[in-house]
Amino acid sequence: MATKTAAMRPEPVQTCGQFATFFVADLFFGVDVLRVQEVLRFQQMTRVPQAPEVIEGLINLRGQIVTAIDMRRRLGLPPRAGGQTPMNMVVRTEDGAVSLLVDEIGDVLDVDAATHEQPPENLDRGARELIRDVYKLKDRLLLILDAERTVDLVPERAA
Amino acid sequence: MQDQDHDVIREFLVESHENLSRLDQELVELEQRPKDAVLLASIFRTIHTIKGTCGFLAFSTLEAITHQAESLLSQLRDGQRELNPSLVTLILDTVDATRKVLASIETTGEEGPDHFEELTERLRAAAQAPAGNESQMASGRLHVPVEAPSNNARFEHPEVTKPEEEAAKSSAIADANIRVGVGLLDKLMDLVGELVLTRNQILQFNNEREDAALNATSQRLNLITTELQEGVMKTRMQPIGMVWNKLPRVVRDMSVALGKQIRLEMDGAGTELDRTIIEAIKDPLVHLVRNACDHGIEPPDARVRAGKPAQGRLTLRAYHEGGQVNIEIGDDGAGVDVTRVKQKAIEKGLLRPEQAGKLSDREAVNLIFQAGFSTAQTVTNVSGRGVGLDVVKSHIEKIGGVVDVFSRPGEGSTVKLKIPLTLAIIPGLVITSGGERFVIPQVSLLELIRLEGDTREKHIEHVHGTPVYRRRGSLLPIAYLNEVLGLSSSERAEAVSMVVLQAEDRQFGLVVDGINDTQEIVVKPLGKQLKGLTVYAGATIMGDGRVALILDVLGIGQRSGVLAESREPARAAAEQKAQSEIEQQRLLLFRAGSFDRLAVPLSLVARLEEFPRPAIEYAGGCQVVQYRNRILPLVSLRAVLESGAPDQDCPSDPAQVIVFNDGDRSVGVMVDQILDVAEEAVTVRQKTGRKGLLGSAVVGKRVTDFLDLNHVLCVAAENWFQGDASNAGKSILIVEASAFLRGLIRTNLDMAGYRVREAANLDEAIRVLEQQPVDIVVAALDLPPNGSSALSAAMRRRPEWCKIPILELAGSAGQVRTRASQSADFQECQMKLDREAMLESVARLASALTSAGAPPALVGEEK
Structure with a gap:
């Protein structure tokens, strides 16, 4: 009980821990593994006309209606190539479950605190807000996503 | 720890x-x-x-x-x-x-x-x-004298009769109960919903195969699921007795406080309702019971005089009927005094005397649910502050319920509430638009209209580009769902499907691509990322497992512009009242040029005259006629409305002239033909952008344009408005959002000789004032965005404007009263469409201005 609430609260800067990883375009992301509720293949989606464009639609997750956010659009990346269906990474947030549409799901990784870096200052402002930490893995960089901010679509940030 | x-x-x-x-x-x-x-x-x-x-x-x-x-x-x-x-x-x-x-x-x-x-x-x-x-x-x-009933030294207490066995049963139930969190029940409900969907898929799968074992199993699954669904639904139901059990105390306290003797009888406490509904009707019920104690049941001596037992009876009844729960709160008191209600409604400006005569008793009784109404002779600490019953009504209507009151003079009155069983599962109409499915809650649905073949274009007419539909003689504004939601418009089918919806007190038609069927749907909330979208009320899961959005009828109406802006229900009611004032106006109908049906309020018309053509002369390049020993300037309406059309080309001889006058000035307006005088319900108004017209409305089942008299008279006589010595030169700024109303107010003020400027909102008003200050500001109380008080506050901050008097125009008499008590110096409040009162107020403010020695620069500043 106590651990769960701790996980839901503002994320303290974690210097190490387990991250569920995924790819969006050529970027390699991770979210705190405790936040991830489940991972699903692409689901049938109901479009929401007039919604912010990062919202891909609504999915039915065993009777629960979950909003799906397209991570490419959220991060301001070019759209997915035709025929490539995204995966649903369902994360728990303060406001219930939200699905992040990502290109591909990676492994759960244990990272070493020693490889931690702050995200570079010259990162695009939109992405800078969402990326909390950077870990230097052997062959690539792991970007840690701030899930709460990702699902918080304040109108000016939404576009 | x-x-x-x-x-x-x-x-x-x-x-x-x-x-x-x-x-x-x-x-x-x-x-x-x-x-x-x-x-x-x-x-x-x-x-x-x-x-x-x-x-x-x-x-x-x-x-x-x-x-x-x-x-x-x-x-x-x-x-x-x-x-x-x-x-x-x-x-x-x-x-x-x-x-x-x-x-x-x-x-x-x-x-x-x-x-x-x-x-x-x-x-x-x-x-x-x-x-x-x-x-x-x-x-x-005890604040209340216990010895209040003089004939009864020892006070008799209210009595609660409750069947003995029920009390026994309830304690038995208490033993067999355990407490379960509501969250758990809701979760079970969700899971059952999901199970139902899976069951449906299995059944479909089963139909495709010839497998006896699978067949038998799926049959069983089907049965069990249905039972489970019913069972879980039941867990959310609670007996209405949950709310009722606090009422004996309420009645007891009330009867002591009021010195009355009241017996409370309750019947059907076991009737079950969804817990969300129970929560929602709690306060309204208490209020109705208090109201019955206070206003319904008479004091003991009055009852004895009327030949009734000294002890009054209050009955609560609840029972299921046709998928709804009926709750009745009845008393055996004096009943609602219809004449008094009508009288009071007239006093409060909720009703006009001539309307009162036409009201049936039942309609009149229901007036007690109007905002700002209270028949209590004196204001007691328990009720009678004029707030309450209207709130009860709006609360009940919010959950899809209906309130009705029946009264028999001398025998008592009964308030009847019809409440849906549950909010979580509502009937909805499934429609499609732009390839997507949507659900419209049945409560907002009035009717379905299908326009087929050639007739469809004929039925949908356009008023200045706005589509409207003639529905049994009144104009219904129309919105297209795919346009509202920005969906691709589908190929025009051979038929137009339209749903007629009710939002608050207004109706509109929504054109959709297809109408499927009605279903019981489970309402689920949307995530916070979508909360800002007013067009959706939630979402639901359909039989095939996909999500469908539930439309918010009010939001759709507002977004499409069919409903002007959001208003609280009470205000909307007041607004409707104000509107009905125009509706009830007697209108003079006439024809001019290509305008087949024009109207002006008859109250502005002085006379109708016919002049033989030769009598029309020219003076100073204008058409005039000798009329009652004076020269009457004439203007051809046709020339005004269709610039370019020659004045002389007036077919009728003698010329038909409508004479407008004020004081000693007159102008004649030549029209082609006087048609009629109408006094009929005008239901829909549309604004037009055309010069010389205020807008259109349905009068006598036909679309009729309202003449902008101000514009016409401006053309007629340049000096028309400068005649009235006392008002001449006084400038007035009208601030009102509705161009239609602005036009009417302007006409009234113009006729009285004021120089009038207009603004539609706060910013515009400030801009106009910055260009040139005015003598008086006339502002609508419901001025967007924050009411007229924002304007007055803004004006009071600027030294050069702080002395400008403000006349506020309210939509209802109730608002006028409230404002009147709050008004500062140089500030008054009147009904929007009460011409006389408004002109009086303006005159009063103008004279106060002069006597108060306002800067003469303001008054004399004439171009």
């Missing part, structure tokens, strides 16, 4: 609240049967339990109060003294105090600053006082 403590306290709070509710009821029952040892013992036990737990949890104030109450009760239980009303009141006060402390514990975790010493002292005194003495001791604090 702390969490544990917290849990214990929570448990204590839940338990104590339950106990206190029971106490209320038991104490009132005890008053009827003061000797009932079982009841006394139960009350004693309850107080004792609370006291014990308080001691354990170290809540000293609560412990002190309950301790004293306990000693008092133990004396009663042991037969050392007898119960009387003042003792019951004392114990009930204890219950209230306990509730307050509990509430404080719940919010702050502490008992709060109030130690209730006075109450503890009274309890102690009562416990120590010798038997028979306590009535004097306690009477000092």
